[in-house]
Amino acid sequence: MSQIRSIRQAPQANPERVPREGLRSTTARSPPLTTAGPLLGAFYFLVTGAAAALAYGRRQQPSISSLETVMTMGDQPAIALATMTGEVAITKDEVKDETAKRLAKFDELWQKQQAEYAARSLPIEVTLPDGGVLNANSWVTTPMDIAAGISKGLAKKAIVAKVDGELWDMTRPLEASCSLEILDYEDPEAKEVFQHSSAHVLGYAMEDHLGCLLTTGPPLEDGTFFYEADCLSDTVSKSNYQPLEAACKKLTSSGAAYQRLNVDKEDAIEMFAYNPYKANILRNKVPDGGQCTIYRCGEFVDPCRGPHIPSVASIKALAVTKNSSSYWQGKADQQTLQRVYGVAFPQAKLLKEWKVNMEKAEANDHRNVGKQQGLWMFHQAAPGAAFFHPRGARIYNGLVEFIRKQYRTRGFEEVITPNLFNSSLWKQSGHWENYKDDMFTLEVEEELHSLKPMNCPSHMLMFGSQRRSYRELPMRFADFGVLHRNELSGSLTGLTRVRRFQQDDAHIFIRRDQIKDEIASQLEFLAYCYEVFGFKYYLNLSTRNPDKWLGDLAVWNDAEARLADAMNNFCNLPAEFETLTGETLKYDGTPAVIKQLKLAVAKGKYPEPKQYWLLNPEDAAFYGPKIDIQLEDTMKRRHQCGTVQLDFNLPERFKLTYQMSPEEKTALEAEGLGGGVDGVEDYARPVVVHRAILGSVERMIAVLTEHWEGKWPLWISPRQVMVIPLAHEFDEYALEVKSKLHAAGYYVDADIGNDQFKKKVRNAQLEQYNFILVCGEQERSNGTVNIRTRAQKQLGEKPVGEVITWLDEIRDSYSREY
Numbered sequence: 001m002s003q004i005r006s007i008r009q010a011p012q013a014n015p016e017r018v019p020r021e022g023l024r025s026t027t028a029r030s031p032p033l034t035t036a037g038p039l040l041g042a043f044y045f046l047v048t049g050a051a052a053a054l055a056y057g058r059r060q061q062p063s064i065s066s067l068e069t070v071m072t073m074g075d076q077p078a079i080a081l082a083t084m085t086g087e088v089a090i091t092k093d094e095v096k097d098e099t100a101k102r103l104a105k106f107d108e109l110w111q112k113q114q115a116e117y118a119a120r121s122l123p124i125e126v127t128l129p130d131g132g133v134l135n136a137n138s139w140v141t142t143p144m145d146i147a148a149g150i151s152k153g154l155a156k157k158a159i160v161a162k163v164d165g166e167l168w169d170m171t172r173p174l175e176a177s178c179s180l181e182i183l184d185y186e187d188p189e190a191k192e193v194f195q196h197s198s199a200h201v202l203g204y205a206m207e208d209h210l211g212c213l214l215t216t217g218p219p220l221e222d223g224t225f226f227y228e229a230d231c232l233s234d235t236v237s238k239s240n241y242q243p244l245e246a247a248c249k250k251l252t253s254s255g256a257a258y259q260r261l262n263v264d265k266e267d268a269i270e271m272f273a274y275n276p277y278k279a280n281i282l283r284n285k286v287p288d289g290g291q292c293t294i295y296r297c298g299e300f301v302d303p304c305r306g307p308h309i310p311s312v313a314s315i316k317a318l319a320v321t322k323n324s325s326s327y328w329q330g331k332a333d334q335q336t337l338q339r340v341y342g343v344a345f346p347q348a349k350l351l352k353e354w355k356v357n358m359e360k361a362e363a364n365d366h367r368n369v370g371k372q373q374g375l376w377m378f379h380q381a382a383p384g385a386a387f388f389h390p391r392g393a394r395i396y397n398g399l400v401e402f403i404r405k406q407y408r409t410r411g412f413e414e415v416i417t418p419n420l421f422n423s424s425l426w427k428q429s430g431h432w433e434n435y436k437d438d439m440f441t442l443e444v445e446e447e448l449h450s451l452k453p454m455n456c457p458s459h460m461l462m463f464g465s466q467r468r469s470y471r472e473l474p475m476r477f478a479d480f481g482v483l484h485r486n487e488l489s490g491s492l493t494g495l496t497r498v499r500r501f502q503q504d505d506a507h508i509f510i511r512r513d514q515i516k517d518e519i520a521s522q523l524e525f526l527a528y529c530y531e532v533f534g535f536k537y538y539l540n541l542s543t544r545n546p547d548k549w550l551g552d553l554a555v556w557n558d559a560e561a562r563l564a565d566a567m568n569n570f571c572n573l574p575a576e577f578e579t580l581t582g583e584t585l586k587y588d589g590t591p592a593v594i595k596q597l598k599l600a601v602a603k604g605k606y607p608e609p610k611q612y613w614l615l616n617p618e619d620a621a622f623y624g625p626k627i628d629i630q631l632e633d634t635m636k637r638r639h640q641c642g643t644v645q646l647d648f649n650l651p652e653r654f655k656l657t658y659q660m661s662p663e664e665k666t667a668l669e670a671e672g673l674g675g676g677v678d679g680v681e682d683y684a685r686p687v688v689v690h691r692a693i694l695g696s697v698e699r700m701i702a703v704l705t706e707h708w709e710g711k712w713p714l715w716i717s718p719r720q721v722m723v724i725p726l727a728h729e730f731d732e733y734a735l736e737v738k739s740k741l742h743a744a745g746y747y748v749d750a751d752i753g754n755d756q757f758k759k760k761v762r763n764a765q766l767e768q769y770n771f772i773l774v775c776g777e778q779e780r781s782n783g784t785v786n787i788r789t790r791a792q793k794q795l796g797e798k799p800v801g802e803v804i805t806w807l808d809e810i811r812d813s814y815s816r817e818y
């Protein structure tokens with residue numbers, strides 16, 4: 001699968017989202033690129049003035065995993081924060097005094113702002129999603145006023161507004177004529193605003209209960225958030241959780257509103273002068289002479305870019321989930337800080353559900369299940385490389401066989417390629433230049449070689465080894481080859497982050513006019529597999545980054561349009577549709593267009609699509625657009641495993657060509673792209689598709705272990721059948737049944753040990769045997785067995801021959817019922 005840019009990423013597809021503990025993801029959320037959403041948690045600023053667009057334009061918004069990244073984002077030179085070693089000279093009482101002063105200053109400026117806004121007011125028009133236009137007053141009317149005017153229900157459910165496509169506080173006055181949308185909690189962007197707003201509540205509780213100096217409080221990828229603070233030589237422990245939650249409750253039950261204040265840099269610094277962390281960020285982040293925003297909620301005041309929920313009243317459940325220590329800027333020579341993590345919901349039952357899912361995830365952590373079931377092990381002799389025990393190997397091979405079987409019917413040919421390559425190959429493919437540190441290298445006859453981190457270059461060599469004709473395309477090379485990537489030993493985690501792995505990797509060589517059909521059929525393949533596994537999945541289209549791409553613009557645009565077409569077909573989405581106001585729109589995966597189509601679907605104008613794919617604008621690798629697929633497991637966690645990625649670069653680097661059909665030649669000439677390649681007139685470059693469904697087999701086993709809670713469906717189960725005699729006199733018959741099932745291809749055992757019958761059944765259930773076949777006098781004389789499932793269901797007596805046919809049906813239909 002992966003290509004140059006993703007060499008660092010696999011087996012995970014996105015390094016920002018690498019789960020460190022089991023499969024739980026705790027890294028900071030990466031930014032939604034389509035909006036100026038709340039990215040930096042309780043610490044990011046709306047900067048006004050000329051520098052704003054440049055330094056904080058949406059392309060520059062960072063994926064925040066540490067303050068350090070925040071500080072180096074944008075086009076501005078990185079500004080280092082002051083180091084924070086040693087104790088900060090302030091007492092807890094002084095912190096209390098300072099927060100009171102801060103509040104007074106806020107109120108003073110707030111009164112001033114409100115008077116200024118009122119004086120500036122002019123009549124404006126606000127356009128609603130259904131096309132309706134309302135009259136309002138700039139700097140006075142808020143989205144909340146408008147929502148309340150439409151219906152009480154709408155106002156009550158409103159989390160955040162969108163003004164001309166920009167996220168906007170419900171309580172922030174509109175500034176000019178605009179379009180207005182109101183989002184409720186169901187909207188993913190609103191969910192993130194809710195989560196981010198909840199971090200402020202936790203920040204308040206920490207100041208209140210711990211008397212600390214807050215630093216930053218970002219939302220996290222997994223829906224939780226943390227707030228980090230200097231606790232002035234104290235540390236946080238579990239005993240603080242309950243008082244922290246009580247302090248949160250004190251604020252949320254007050255129903256306080258979030259108030260947004262625009263302030264000059266100097267005023268902001270004055271308000272936070274006592275807190276060296278916040279003051280430092282303000283000093284460095286806000287341009288001189290510029291402004292930033294500061295929010296108040298109850299007695300809590302915090303510089304933040306916003307937006308936020310209208311008030312804390314909608315936070316109905318908030319739990320402190322864990323704590324950890326950290327360093328200022330993530331650097332070990334800096335001040336030690338404390339992080340408190342939390343999670344919040346608008347309904348108490350959602351928190352309960354979340355807790356149940358977390359407990360499940362803990363209990364099903366693949367590392368524990370792998371041990372309990374004796375599936376695999378690690379050894380210091382080979383860090384990051386799993387040893388699969390026999391039963392683990394059954395699962396591993398089961399997954400590979402599952403994909404291999406599909407290859408036969410889907411036109412793939414399997415190839416087998418070397419592991420060790422002369423570095424000249426990586427120089428040709430472009431990997432050497434930037435990624436050689438991620439490869440294991442060794443010298444062979446005085447030349448540098450490396451273990452392959454991916455299969456792509458091998459397949460390029462194989463395609464290029466012969467003259468190819470358009471008649472041979474699409475040509476699909478599949479490879480389960482062993483890959484190695486030099487992950488840091490400290491980052492290795494179970495099967496999710498390993499150094500040695502295999503992929504269900506494939507490279508498909510196609511003509512440009514085959515993009516749509518090929519992608520559609522790969523999506524169908526992927527959907528088939530994920531449905532067998534019982535995953536939900538979501539599709540995103542990543543398009544050209546105008547600052548980082550190579551090739552021909554017309555080819556890119558054409559390829560992106562074909563990918564969108566294929567996704568529309570796959571999702572059953574109309575390429576074009578008419579909005580309720582009669583406007584014709586093209587489906588492009590942007591939130592605004594999705595909203596319009598949803599309205600039209602709700603009115604019955606279009607059928608409900610399979611899903612609405614999302615646009616990930618300007619997020620493609622430099623070598624081609626791609627479709628990212630996120631799967632969702634039973635604990636509602638998302639993982640990126642599969643990929644469908646176009647590549648215009650490798651065919652160029654390896655000078656791959658095929659002889660064009662006469663029609664294709666004419667068509668290319670008409671586009672002005674005729675003339676052949678490499679000086680040969682009738683030849684063209686193929687497009688390469690990198691494609692994987694499982695991604696890393698190792699990582700998929702981790703995901704499936706947790707997703708299925710260690711209860712493998714029959715088709716992939718390492719323990720399919722246990723035969724148990726009622727007493728020793730039936731041992732022989734039990735062994736006979738066992739050998740029949742073994743001959744029929746099942747992983748079957750017979751328990752003829754000395755345990756009591758009941759104990760044997762219990763053991764087999766705990767070991768997750770899918771079926772338990774019981775044999776006694778009646779069964780022996782009838783040539784039957786009595787069937788029980790691991791879920792303790794008794795399915796009655798069946799002749800052994802019939803049992804085998806019945807099992808075959810369950811196995812071959814990939815049923816998840818047993």
Ligand SMILES: [Zn+2]
Pocket residue numbers: 001002003454455456506507690691
């Ligand atoms: Zn590849």
Ligand SMILES: [Zn+2]
Pocket residue numbers: 041042043196197200295304305306307308
């Ligand atoms: Zn905030």
